[in-house]
Amino acid sequence: MEKKQIYVLLTCIIVVSFALRLYFAFSSPYFSDDTSYWHLRQIEFIKDHAYPQFNDPLSFSGRLFLFSPIFHYLFAFLTYIGSTWYLTKVLPNLFATALIPIIYVLVNEMTKSRQIAVFTACIAAFIPIYFVETVNALSVRSLSIPLTFLFLYFFYNIQKQKNKTWCIVLVCILIFLDPASLVILLGLVVYLFLLKISYMEAKKEEKEFIFFSLLLALWFYLLLYKSSLVRHGIEILWQNIPQQMIDKYYFDITIITSIYHIGIVPLIFGLVVVFFALFEKSWRVNEHQHHKEHRKAIYMIIGIIAVATMLLWFKMIEFSVGLLYLSILLVILSGFGYMEFHEYLQKTKAKRWSNWIFTGVFLLFIVSSVVPTVHYSNERIASTITTKEVAFLRFLPEIAREEDVVLGLVDDGHYIEYFAGRKTVADTNFLQIQDTKQRLEDINTLFTTQSKIVATRIMNKYNAKYIYISPTAKKLYGIDYLSYEDNDCFRLVYVGDVRLYESTCK
Amino acid sequence: MRQTTEQKQKVIAWTLLLLFAIVLLSIIPFFRFAQYGGNPAGGISYYHMRMGTYVIENGIPEFDPATVIEQEYNFDPFHIVLGLMGKMIGISTAAILLPSLLGIITIVCMYNILQIQFPIRKQRLLVSIFILISPIFLRVFTEITTPAWISTTMALGIFCLLQKTKIKWASIPLLSLLLFYDMFHSVIAVLFIWLITKKEKKVAGIISCILGGGILVKLITGGIPRLGQFPFLKPMYIVQTFFADIGATYGFSLFAIILTVIGIQYMWRDHEIKQKSIALVVLLFALTIFINPFYGVYLNIFICAIAATGFLRLTKKEWKMEKLRNITLFLLILGVVYSGTAVVAKMTTSSPTEEMIEGLSWIKENTDNDITVLSSPSFSFLIQEQTERKVVINGFLARGEEEREARKDISDILGSRRIDKTMGIVDKYGIDYIIIFEEMKTGKIWDTEGQGLQFLLENGVNFKKRFENNKVTVWEVVRDEL
Numbered sequence: 005m006e007k008k009q010i011y012v013l014l015t016c017i018i019v020v021s022f023a024l025r026l027y028f029a030f031s032s033p034y035f036s037d038d039t040s041y042w043h044l045r046q047i048e049f050i051k052d053h054a055y056p057q058f059n060d061p062l063s064f065s066g067r068l069f070l071f072s073p074i075f076h077y078l079f080a081f082l083t084y085i086g087s088t089w090y091l092t093k094v095l096p097n098l099f100a101t102a103l104i105p106i107i108y109v110l111v112n113e114m115t116k117s118r119q120i121a122v123f124t125a126c127i128a129a130f131i132p133i134y135f136v137e138t139v140n141a142l143s144v145r146s147l148s149i150p151l152t153f154l155f156l157y158f159f160y161n162i163q164k165q166k167n168k169t170w171c172i173v174l175v176c177i178l179i180f181l182d183p184a185s186l187v188i189l190l191g192l193v194v195y196l197f198l199l200k201i202s203y204m205e206a207k208k209e210e211k212e213f214i215f216f217s218l219l220l221a222l223w224f225y226l227l228l229y230k231s232s233l234v235r236h237g238i239e240i241l242w243q244n245i246p247q248q249m250i251d252k253y254y255f256d257i258t259i260i261t262s263i264y265h266i267g268i269v270p271l272i273f274g275l276v277v278v279f280f281a282l283f284e285k286s287w288r289v290n291e292h293q294h295h296k297e298h299r300k301a302i303y304m305i306i307g308i309i310a311v312a313t314m315l316l317w318f319k320m321i322e323f324s325v326g327l328l329y330l331s332i333l334l335v336i337l338s339g340f341g342y343m344e345f346h347e348y349l350q351k352t353k354a355k356r357w358s359n360w361i362f363t364g365v366f367l368l369f370i371v372s373s374v375v376p377t378v379h380y381s382n383e384r385i386a387s388t389i390t391t392k393e394v395a396f397l398r399f400l401p402e403i404a405r406e407e408d409v410v411l412g413l414v415d416d417g418h419y420i421e422y423f424a425g426r427k428t429v430a431d432t433n434f435l436q437i438q439d440t441k442q443r444l445e446d447i448n449t450l451f452t453t454q455s456k457i458v459a460t461r462i463m464n465k466y467n468a469k470y471i472y473i474s475p476t477a478k479k480l481y482g483i484d485y486l487s488y489e490d491n492d493c494f495r496l497v498y499v500g501d502v503r504l505y506e507s508t509c510k
Numbered sequence: 511m512r513q514t515t516e517q518k519q520k521v522i523a524w525t526l527l528l529l530f531a532i533v534l535l536s537i538i539p540f541f542r543f544a545q546y547g548g549n550p551a552g553g554i555s556y557y558h559m560r561m562g563t564y565v566i567e568n569g570i571p572e573f574d575p576a577t578v579i580e581q582e583y584n585f586d587p588f589h590i591v592l593g594l595m596g597k598m599i600g601i602s603t604a605a606i607l608l609p610s611l612l613g614i615i616t617i618v619c620m621y622n623i624l625q626i627q628f629p630i631r632k633q634r635l636l637v638s639i640f641i642l643i644s645p646i647f648l649r650v651f652t653e654i655t656t657p658a659w660i661s662t663t664m665a666l667g668i669f670c671l672l673q674k675t676k677i678k679w680a681s682i683p684l685l686s687l688l689l690f691y692d693m694f695h696s697v698i699a700v701l702f703i704w705l706i707t708k709k710e711k712k713v714a715g716i717i718s719c720i721l722g723g724g725i726l727v728k729l730i731t732g733g734i735p736r737l738g739q740f741p742f743l744k745p746m747y748i749v750q751t752f753f754a755d756i757g758a759t760y761g762f763s764l765f766a767i768i769l770t771v772i773g774i775q776y777m778w779r780d781h782e783i784k785q786k787s788i789a790l791v792v793l794l795f796a797l798t799i800f801i802n803p804f805y806g807v808y809l810n811i812f813i814c815a816i817a818a819t820g821f822l823r824l825t826k827k828e829w830k831m832e833k834l835r836n837i838t839l840f841l842l843i844l845g846v847v848y849s850g851t852a853v854v855a856k857m858t859t860s861s862p863t864e865e866m867i868e869g870l871s872w873i874k875e876n877t878d879n880d881i882t883v884l885s886s887p888s889f890s891f892l893i894q895e896q897t898e899r900k901v902v903i904n905g906f907l908a909r910g911e912e913e914r915e916a917r918k919d920i921s922d923i924l925g926s927r928r929i930d931k932t933m934g935i936v937d938k939y940g941i942d943y944i945i946i947f948e949e950m951k952t953g954k955i956w957d958t959e960g961q962g963l964q965f966l967l968e969n970g971v972n973f974k975k976r977f978e979n980n981k982v983t984v985w986e987v988v989r990d991e992l
Binding site (some may be wrong): 056168172208209212213215216219220222226227230233234235237433438439442479 | 751755756764765768829831834835837842844845848852952953957960
């Protein structure tokens with residue numbers, strides 16, 4: 005294919021992917037996860053006050069947040085030019101789509117083949133987990149993931165002066181933006197190790213840069229999370245998420261879930277490359293310079309894959325985050341995989357069928373990646389908070405006073421805080437909170453107990469005045485109303501798709 | 511001319527080190543005087559203050575004089591030093607100033623001892639500064655505890671031993687003082703002597719014999735010491751006990767450890783590591799992990815020495831990215847300094863606060879001398895010293911059957927909501943007052959208000975609130991209502 009054709013094809017992929025993203029993003033006026041609303045609250049607060057809300061009076065009825073606000077500042081700045089709602093829907097998708105050209109240039113640089121690069125970019129456009137996690141959410145990852153791979157692009161040729169500067173700038177942004185970027189830095193350490201055991205020499209600049217980046221990350225995270233580290237110790241790796249909820253974020257990786265979330269084409273081609281690079285003798289003894297460069301690039305990706313897999317295996321990284329990295333890395337490797345496969349085909353009698361084989365692979369990709377992407381996106385959009393829920397939450401300030409605490413499901417916490425602007429007993433941001441386990445137990449008890457006395461005690465314990473039962477809570481506990489409701493201690497204030505009770509006894 | 515320059519450099523190095531040590535180690539005393547009414551930080555300080563005063567005024571007691579349960583008192587020569595100093599300048603002032611003073615003496619001795627391994631002054635000065643700003647050193651020398659005294663005795667003893675004058679004989683009584691403490695201090699002293707003495711074999715031999723004999727006697731009379739933890743079963747435990755940056759009391763700086771790894775790599779390559787040193791480091795590492803994290807104070811010397819070496823080598827190494835090298839070195843310095851400053855910040859603001867002292871002073875001024883006070887055992891030392899009243903049991907680990915039972919009873923009473931059970935224990939130990947500290951309500955004993963004994967105090971008729979501020983509530987047991 006000619007250069008021009010490649011660029012046209014690449015542009016088409018970008019446009020289709022971006023259009024599809026916008027279609028899903030605008031099919032609901034709301035975001036599909038509660039955490040987006042925490043980000044939104046921070047962004048709006050920065051716009052109003054010029055500084056982030058580290059001391060939040062609403063979350064857990066008042067708590068301290070520890071986070072790096074770069075993402076929020078960036079969005080606060082960008083949303084000055086237009087509607088916050090509109091831009092927070094468009095910009096994350098724009099950032100996420102930027103991964104496609106980044107993967108193209110990265111793979112092109114590594115393989116020196118435009119065809120392979122565009123093939124890989126096409127797969128990258130429809131990685132189910134990446135698409136779903138970034139399509140209708142205000143997530144740091146929509147920015148940090150593309151930046152991570154842009155960083156890898158510059159790092160690959162770090163000996164060039166221009167790249168050195170970009171590497172330093174990008175690694176600083178990544179470290180300040182997202183703690184998950186540690187996966188990449190640790191992966192680069194494994195890369196050095198792989199080079200060492202393969203008797204290959206790493207570039208001096210690479211070693212120096214990795215050492216610097218690790219120190220910078222260590223120093224920054226120690227500074228930022230010092231009090232959490234002292235308070236939670238090593239538990240900080242699990243973000244202080246209580247045991248009852250840990251399975252929701254950290255679970256075992258299996259082949260089936262990998263196929264669903266990554267797609268069968270990148271998974272198979274990617275894993276084959278990993279196998280050949282590490283265990284196939286003919287790959288390792290090829291001393292041709294061109295081949296050596298390929299191996300170096302592959303080892304760099306394998307190093308990061310190894311770290312992501314280990315962290316996923318030992319449940320030390322959120323499943324979705326680990327899989328996000330793993331999926332994109334496997335997509336990059338699949339480019340190498342397809343290149344090797346294609347070269348192999350040329351040496352066999354199947355050479356004349358190579359176009360048909362490519363069509364077959366492409367169809368398999370559509371079935372295993374594009375279809376699940378659309379399916380999962382539909383599912384995610386369907387689980388978005390409903391208009392009725394939001395309407396009620398917006399009405400809640402008319403009922404509850406500013407200092408009143410609303411007890412609801414943990415997953416509804418950020419919704420209550422954003423739409424109603426009222427204090428909650430708990431939400432999904434557990435870092436720095438001492439009694440998360442107890443709070444979760446108490447919330448469960450409140451929704452399931454038959455005893456009015458027990459419920460009153462819990463309400464008084466958290467100084468809570470209202471109980472909010474969302475459709476999610478109804479579904480989770482299999483309840484339509486509280487079994488102990490009466491007009492004495494628990495007065496029904498609102499009934500509809502959601503229910504609101506007022507606790508009146510002390 | 512050359513000698514004059516040499517002399518000048520020597521003076522500058524000494525002045526720098528002394529000034530830095532004085533400034534750094536005076537931050538906490540200064541802050542405690544200014545913000546905390548001159549009350550030293552940490553609970554154990556109050557035990558030493560009380561016993562220091564008691565030993566000087568009444569002689570050596572057999573049992574802790576301020577507990578209901580008879581708890582054996584182990585004589586500590588440190589109490590005589592503290593008591594004497596307390597007599598001169600007041601016990602609170604002595605408790606705040608003495609650790610800093612001991613720290614300065616120790617670092618000066620260390621600087622001299624390091625001459626054996628680091629003859630170049632610049633290198634020696636850097637190692638000493640690394641030791642001075644290490645979290646474990648700052649932790650030990652900012653609280654009036656036995657580790658501060660032991661470390662100084664050890665450093666001073668070895669310093670004397672290395673002198674060519676008659677001062678070397680002073681090392682015998684100084685190092686013999688170690689026999690009053692855990693036998694591993696004596697073991698470490700013998701190994702240090704074995705590692706560093708080259709000429710003074712006679713005095714070193716005498717000290718080794720004394721300490722060796724003491725160790726033998728301790729082994730015969732006390733048996734083999736019990737191992738504390740089995741960290742290989744809990745790898746996360748090692749991380750949390752080892753790194754001050756994530757909350758270890760006697761921990762190391764993460765950045766110093768990184769520099770140590772770099773230093774080891776260079777030293778190994780250049781064959782600068784002695785087998786004797788490896789053996790001692792391995793032993794110290796094992797003691798730190800298995801017996802008591804405090805032994806890290808000895809390991810710290812090696813870590814700082816290697817880390818400083820690693821740092822110096824890094825500064826001399828040529829990098830392809832020169833600017834990045836400067837930033838990296840700056841980050842390393844920041845990291846090492848940060849761990850130390852975090853300890854200083856923690857110690858300057860640690861309890862007891864003035865409000866806590868106010869609550870305890872209320873008891874001292876408004877109750878009879880023979881009353882018994884109940885609180886969490888971790889506050890016992892503070893209560894005993896500040897109120898001059900008895901507690902059920904002090905804050906040390908329970909040893910005998912009676913002590914274990916008392917501990918269990920206190921745990922039961924604090925967690926109980928049953929009035930009959932609570933009053934049974936109250937009568938058993940003759941408890942007259944109960945003190946509830948804010949820290950007890952926020953994780954130390956209870957997670958929230960109203961749990962355990964708090965419920966009975968608030969709702970029962972057997973307790974009457976007598977004093978309250980933000981940090982302390984004092985309840986009196988009302989026996990007439992029974």
